Amino acid sequence: MGMDRRFFLKIAGWSGLGLNGIVKAVTNDENIATEVPKRLAMVIDMRKCREQKDCKDCMLACHRVHNVPEIKNTKHEIKWIWKEPFENAFPSQNHEYISNQEKSTPSIILCNHCDNPPCVSVCPTQATFRRDKDGIVMMDFHRCIGCRYCMVACPYGSRSFNWEEAKPYIKEINFKFPVRTKGVVEKCNFCAERIAKNQIPACVEACKEKAIIFGDLMDPDSEVRKVLSANDTIRRKPHLHTLPNVYYIM
């Protein structure tokens, strides 16, 4: 069959155009649900915390909702949200002459839900993973094999290992939420189960002083963004580049 060069180029051109159309139709953006990913974050206003020194409302609420056992043995204890002295929570911001008010009140500590979480990269079973849709660092207890690499990797001590059966240490079990079995690691889940029902995290809800502010960093009108732009805030161990999503007003 004879085909001259001119004819071949014409055919090639038209086919190219046609192919382009097909590709566009298949990958039509309107057909793909484009939900803008969120970046959930928290701001903890330590000025308000300082006024209520012995307040434990956020911790009690969190630990009650999530069936966190109260184990007295500090080597076995389980913590989702707790208090830590300033020099332990913020070693890189600490110095000899730090103001007394910063030093005197322990900071409220929980999982930072880092943008660059080291616990996720070390997990051999991907039991810990970062949710793309809102940035929550989640745990899949079904997959956790209890190797505790994540506990070594986390620079914030946010993770606890279940050395023993938790049930005997839970005063009142919340039947709607599972407990954890012996041999898995656990930590704060930013109340993923409550967020799914459009509720705010239990600690935020429990705080009468409104010292914990929760919201989406991607939304410029959100309360967290407003608080962040209006105040000086710090994050824990920023030099490690884990990019925490929990901010502190000191």
Next chain:
Amino acid sequence: MYDAPKVITGIIIFLLLITSPIWYDISTGKASYVPDPKIKTTAKKCIESTAFMRANHMELLNKWRDDVVRGASRTYKAQDGKEYEKSLTNTCMNCHLSKSEFCVKCHDYAGVKQPKCWNCHNEPNLDSTLKD
């Protein structure tokens, strides 16, 4: 055949021993029971047909587990269009109240491995409601 009486007695004893489970069942009837898993509900059917649930509940539960934990998808749309929360404790166990009165009965009977769900997931503490 040398020692025919001994050999034949031996064979008979051997056959009796190897078929002993059959004789045991015929004499006591204990092995041939039919399990009676208990549920408590006013609903006419489970989220899907009984046949489907019998054959596929394990895959369904595994899929729910992955959907909820890893996919953050928490609503199940059944064949008939009804929607349910993908939750063992908050959906299944509203009717199938008890692990020991429901799940274990068939798993025991069929000699299937007992699921470990209840190491973590709670069963509603409703023994009293089962009795009435």
